Amino acid sequence: MEISGAEIVVRCLQEENVDYVFGYPGGAVLFIYDELFRQNKVKHVLVRHEQAAVHAADGYARASGRVGVALVTSGPGVTNAVTGIATAYMDSIPLVVVTGQVPTHAIGQDAFQEVDTVGITRPCVKHNFLVKDVHDIAGTMKKAFFVAASGRPGPIVVDIPKDVTAAKAAFEYPATISMRSYNPVTKGHGGQIKKALSLLMHAERPMVYTGGGVVLGGATKELTQLVRKLGFPCTSTLMGLGGYPASDGQFLGMLGMHGTYEANMAMQHCDVLLAIGARFDDRVIGNPRHFFDEKRRIIHIDIDPSSISKRVRVDVPIVGDVRDVLQELSKQLGASTAKPDASALKTWWAQIELWRARDSLKYDRSSPLIKPQYVIQKLHEVTKGEAYITSDVGQHQMWAAQFYKFEKPRRWINSGGLGTMGFGMPAAMGVQLAHPKETVVCVTGESSIMMCIQELSTCKQYRLPLKIISLNNRYMGMVRQWQEFFHGNRYAESYMDALPDFVRLAESFGHVGMRIEKPADVEGALAEAFKRKNELVFMDFVTDQAENVYPMIPGGKGLSEMILV
Amino acid sequence: MRHIISVLLENEPGALSRVSGLFSARGYNIESLTVAPTEDPTMSRMTIVTNGSDDVIEQINKQLNKLVDVVKVIDLSEGEHIERELMLVKVRAVGKDREEMKRMADIFRGRIIDVTDRDYTIELTGSGSKLDAFLKAVSRDAILETVRTGASGIGRGDRVLKL
Numbered sequence: 001m002e003i004s005g006a007e008i009v010v011r012c013l014q015e016e017n018v019d020y021v022f023g024y025p026g027g028a029v030l031f032i033y034d035e036l037f038r039q040n041k042v043k044h045v046l047v048r049h050e051q052a053a054v055h056a057a058d059g060y061a062r063a064s065g066r067v068g069v070a071l072v073t074s075g076p077g078v079t080n081a082v083t084g085i086a087t088a089y090m091d092s093i094p095l096v097v098v099t100g101q102v103p104t105h106a107i108g109q110d111a112f113q114e115v116d117t118v119g120i121t122r123p124c125v126k127h128n129f130l131v132k133d134v135h136d137i138a139g140t141m142k143k144a145f146f147v148a149a150s151g152r153p154g155p156i157v158v159d160i161p162k163d164v165t166a167a168k169a170a171f172e173y174p175a176t177i178s179m180r181s182y183n184p185v186t187k188g189h190g191g192q193i194k195k196a197l198s199l200l201m202h203a204e205r206p207m208v209y210t211g212g213g214v215v216l217g218g219a220t221k222e223l224t225q226l227v228r229k230l231g232f233p234c235t236s237t238l239m240g241l242g243g244y245p246a247s248d249g250q251f252l253g254m255l256g257m258h259g260t261y262e263a264n265m266a267m268q269h270c271d272v273l274l275a276i277g278a279r280f281d282d283r284v285i286g287n288p289r290h291f292f293d294e295k296r297r298i299i300h301i302d303i304d305p306s307s308i309s310k311r312v313r314v315d316v317p318i319v320g321d322v323r324d325v326l327q328e329l330s331k332q333l334g335a336s337t338a339k340p341d342a343s344a345l346k347t348w349w350a351q352i353e354l355w356r357a358r359d360s361l362k363y364d365r366s367s368p369l370i371k372p373q374y375v376i377q378k379l380h381e382v383t384k385g386e387a388y389i390t391s392d393v394g395q396h397q398m399w400a401a402q403f404y405k406f407e408k409p410r411r412w413i414n415s416g417g418l419g420t421m422g423f424g425m426p427a428a429m430g431v432q433l434a435h436p437k438e439t440v441v442c443v444t445g446e447s448s449i450m451m452c453i454q455e456l457s458t459c460k461q462y463r464l465p466l467k468i469i470s471l472n473n474r475y476m477g478m479v480r481q482w483q484e485f486f487h488g489n490r491y492a493e494s495y496m497d498a499l500p501d502f503v504r505l506a507e508s509f510g511h512v513g514m515r516i517e518k519p520a521d522v523e524g525a526l527a528e529a530f531k532r533k534n535e536l537v538f539m540d541f542v543t544d545q546a547e548n549v550y551p552m553i554p555g556g557k558g559l560s561e562m563i564l565v
Numbered sequence: 566m567r568h569i570i571s572v573l574l575e576n577e578p579g580a581l582s583r584v585s586g587l588f589s590a591r592g593y594n595i596e597s598l599t600v601a602p603t604e605d606p607t608m609s610r611m612t613i614v615t616n617g618s619d620d621v622i623e624q625i626n627k628q629l630n631k632l633v634d635v636v637k638v639i640d641l642s643e644g645e646h647i648e649r650e651l652m653l654v655k656v657r658a659v660g661k662d663r664e665e666m667k668r669m670a671d672i673f674r675g676r677i678i679d680v681t682d683r684d685y686t687i688e689l690t691g692s693g694s695k696l697d698a699f700l701k702a703v704s705r706d707a708i709l710e711t712v713r714t715g716a717s718g719i720g721r722g723d724r725v726l727k728l
């Protein structure tokens with residue numbers, strides 16, 4: 001029996017066990033919407049802006065480990081979605097974004113709502129497809145899901161012209177797929193792993209540096225076991241938080257531009273560095289020349305060969321799935337008689353403890369103003385460290401990363417690579433749908449939240465009881481901080497004038513709004529908000545405007561050149 | 566250093582733009598790029614001449630391999646290889662130049678493939694530097710038009726780039 005291309009698209013989603021599609025309709029996708037309407041296996045979530053559709057699919061993917069799916073129309077639907085796609089691309093998040101396109105005969109004619117979707121998205125997708133024949137839809141969708149989730153994950157765009165969704169073909173979903181041009185490596189090279197082990201056993205000042213790859217690769221257990229067995233210090237990038245339990249004594253906290261003193265100093269001064277699913281990005285190691293001032297041997301495990309020796313030359317590259325490689329490393333360690341150098345390690349830890357004693361995250365606890373750090377600490381207490389936390393971009397993001405101690409992976413959801421303001425709330429919607437029973441919090445700033453504020457309406461429609469913690473400093477705080485440090489206190493356009501009354505704003509969308517102005521009220525307000533299990537609560541914390549994020553490595557400086565409080 | 570990179574890729578619409586987009590997005594040089602289908606029409610073969618430090622060339626190889634349409638990549642300059650480029654040159658051929666141009670074409674093993682009473686079109690193949698040498702050897706005003714394909718490369722002996 002022949003069915004329409006639109007029905008084939010929906011059947012493919014069913015075959016992939018997609019439970020939610022985040023989308024927004026329009027002319028080019030009307031046949032697909034019609035087919036979504038006629039079934040109830042795949043649920044559609046109607047966002048209020050296509051950027052949010054992709055962020056929500058992204059949040060869903062990050063929290064669940066599955067492929068997120070979004071559906072948007074041609075032209076402006078696609079251009080609105082691009083920010084979301086680029087956000088997912090930079091953080092290696094598996095998505096399938098189905099985009100409508102003008103009919104094949106109109107392509108290239110500057111038709112109404114035509115854009116070159118494949119061209120526009122090419123630099124920010126793992127791969128994209130334009131499906132010109134209804135017979136190719138099923139195979140392409142299969143490939144899209146396969147490529148999105150395998151190897152180093154990433155977003156895939158499938159662009160389907162309207163006439164192709166109307167045309168008919170028999171439906172058969174391929175059971176398996178193989179692509180001669182795409183075969184990601186998973187098993188690490190045994191010889192390289194052996195070399196790595198020998199380097200680790202001879203280290204005097206070892207350091208383990210982990211990134212988002214540990215979370216994406218599901219390697220938390222393997223990492224934790226290995227690090228504990230070795231007794232080495234461990235740090236994590238912004239993207240890797242939760243990959244190793246933050247409460248563990250061997251964890252030095254986050255490293256990088258706003259990392260802890262101990263993590264950055266240990267990173268700079270180690271003699272053997274084990275990098276796992278991380279990419280030595282500019283926000284992590286600062287100025288690479290300064291990083292090279294100290295001699296160290298580097299082992300780098302990553303699924304993406306192009307991440308290895310891209311910014312930093314490494315001595316032992318290991319291409320493979322991080323979980324597989326860590327398992328093999330642990331196995332070889334167990335079978336070997338070699339042990340880490342205990343006395344060197346003791347001296348190294350003594351040094352690290354001295355660095356740790358600097359207490360680089362300290363802040364003024366006696367201030368009459370609400371300190372943003374304090375709000376996050378209380379948030380951690382009230383939620384017992386078990387919430388899913390999304391964030392936007394700015395100071396609040398860094399404070400959330402520093403002060404919410406993530407014990408488990410996939411709990412910390414933020415736009416690390418692209419740094420997209422507006423990500424937090426839509427991402428939280430996806431997280432809440434992936435985990436309906438869990439507590440989902442969006443830590444945001446009054447500027448970021450305005451970028452996708454319309455999604456309060458989506459939250460109402462689907463009864464998503466998010467808790468929005470807005471650290472309202474009346475400034476684009478991170479911009480203000482840079483202007484204070486590097487532009488002579490000239491706060492050009494970073495003051496948020498004419499802000500709405502967020503309490504009434506939340507209420508007008510049918511939610512609960514709270515304003516908190518005194519430190520003494522913080523804890524009680526949080527407790528009350530989290531009691532409201534079925535309601536979205538927008539908490540507007542009026543915080544200290546002058547607070548800055550410390551430590552800070554200024555641009556162009558090295559890891560050990562932090563500005564401290 | 567100058568490198569010649571050979572790429573086998575799916576003969577899909579847009580595959581070329583993925584490669585050229587990669588080079589422009591990451592700031593890699595392209596001296597020349599040629600592409601055409603292979604004996605298997607589902608696949609294309611591309612030759613890219615580029616230059617860069619060892620680190621950059623390593624990244625170019627890795628980034629090319631990462632493209633989902635790319636089947637295989639080799640850096641021909643890592644071993645013995647042959648490089649050929651085709652050039653068509655239209656030259657003025659009047660008066661004493663007429664004889665001179667014919668002689669030049671012979672010296673460079675070119676062939677005159679089109680003749681009018683005022684000009685010749687000469688076909689030349691060889692390495693890029695041979696073609697450069699030809700252009701240097703004939704007087705500038707005599708050259709009316711040139712078109713070059715960019716280099717194609719292949720490994721020597723049993724060095725084969727195949728699926």
Ligand SMILES: Cc1ncc(C[n+]2csc(CCOP(=O)(O)OP(=O)(O)O)c2C)c(N)n1
Binds near residue numbers: 392393394420444
């Ligand atoms: C879409 C987008 N535009 C601009 C920026 C640049 N930027 C980074 S942080 C920031 C300020 C964010 O202010 P707010 O949301 O209030 O957070 P705060 O830093 O005050 O905590 C800006 C404008 C960005 N990251 N994303």
